Amino acid sequence: MLNLINNATIVNEGRQFVGAVVVEGEYIIDVLEQPLTDVERFDNVVDAKGLYLLPGIIDDHVHFRDPGLTHKADIATESRTAAAGGVTSFMDMPNTVPQTTTPDLLEEKFRLGAEKSRVNYSFFFGATNENAYLLPSLDVHHVPGIKLFMGSSTGNMLVDDDAVLRQIFLASPVLIMAHCEDQRIIELNIADFKRKYKGQNDFPVRYHSRIRSVEACYECSSKAVQLARETNARLHVAHVSSAKELELFSDSLDITQKQITAEAVIAHLMFSTEDYDHLGARIKCNPAVKTPEDREALREALAMGQIDVVATDHAPHLLREKEGGALKAASGMPMIQFSLVSMLELSDQGYFPVERVVELMAHNPARLYHIDRRGFIRKGYYADLVLVDPTANWQVLSGRYYTKCGWTPMDERTFKWRVRRTIVNGKTAYADGIVVDGIRGQALQFN
Secondary structure (H helix, E strand, O other): OOOEEEEEEEEEOOOEEEEEEEEEEOOOEEOOOOOOOOOOOOOOOEOOOOEEEEOOOEEEOOOOOOOOOOOOOOOHHHHHHHOOOOOOEEEEOOOOOOOOOOOOHHHHHHHHHHHHHHOOOEEEEOOOOHHHHHHHHHOOOOOOOEEOOOOOOOOEEEOOOOOHHHHHHHHOOOOEEEEOOOOOHHHHHHHHHHHHHHOOOOOOOHHHHHOOHHHHHHHHHHHHHHHHHHHOOOEOOOOOOHHHHHOOOOOOOHHOOOOOOEEEEHHHOOOOOOHHHHHHHEEEEEEEOOHHHEEEEEHHHHHHHHEEEEEOEOOOOHHHHOOOOOOOOOOOEOOOOHHHHHHHHHHHHHHHHHHHHHHHHHHHHHHHHHOOOOOOOOOEOOOEEEEEEEEOOOOOOOOOOOOOOOOOOOOOOOOOEEEEEEEEOOEEEEEEEEEEOOOOOOOOOOO
16 A cells, blocks of 8 residues: 655654655655655545644653553553554553563563554563662663652652662663652651641642652752763653753753753643642642743753653543542643643744654654654654644543543643644554554564
């Protein structure tokens, strides 16, 4: 089958041009810098006039809850949600039930991915205080990285032994993605609030950012960066949430020259402490959303190069699990369907050009993990593509999102941009509100 996407505004590798992409089977076989007129020879033609064609988004940080937590999400439902958001590849975290901390459990997750996922997939291996000896045996072509919780979060995989931390940094053959929050500072902050609230076991959710504070994030991120420098480990700091942490990272735009890189997630780019008044625990996540000034600094860092990758930390919970305050409400929110359109909205607001959105969400994840033939619109690459409409002007309403947990903090938000079509390995996985049945992604390979 010879397929043509014609008349699209193609955004790729720092450029925009109106042209065409030819797809045969799983692969892009030509990229043309002008539209084609002789379209009769193609089996299928998509006239993309007025639409932007981008490489499919690669989200390197999701929690799809499979196995063991599938009452609120699973690989099948959340990969559908990903396709609806223009995300063609994801990398899932290990804090499931059981935790992905042995080779056998890792392979079981790959089996689930092959069986269920509508888009391309891979899975992180989880580090613990007991399994550092397993790290050298990981297959670097199969595993994207090690997830290291240097602060306790959902699933409680905290690694708090300094000797083990150093061993992990020395032994890892792959990138280390670190969740950085200092547990000692968090516990001291909780104790202070309990004294203030005379022994109460929960506090208003607006205090979450003062419990999981800027100081807790900075102290732990600093420690991770220092360990990486001392051991020459490849470190990627997940979900940077404060202006102060940005001091730790280079402002180079060339990710290929960096030993230490940083990620921002949509929650910290779109929400701030001011949003607790109307969204409450729906925007509770770890690390906590911070002040409007922190959010502004993160947005600006996307253009400056201190942040290298944008992901979602997509983390569904049922609404009943989000009940409570700063201690009792579950942390995390479903965001993957709205990550690309949110970033395009920030582009419209002048923070960075559309080309930088593509860099942060497709090119740089592909470079960071050395993903085989994905993340760019190039001849010979897999046809992972997304068509977006810049003039849709639509509102998020119930029934227009696909996550199994059935809610989103983006509800009732209006977006100008909208995903119209998502193509995974040459096949349409989503088109104009419909997720196509029968599509399956592939396991990502790393060079």
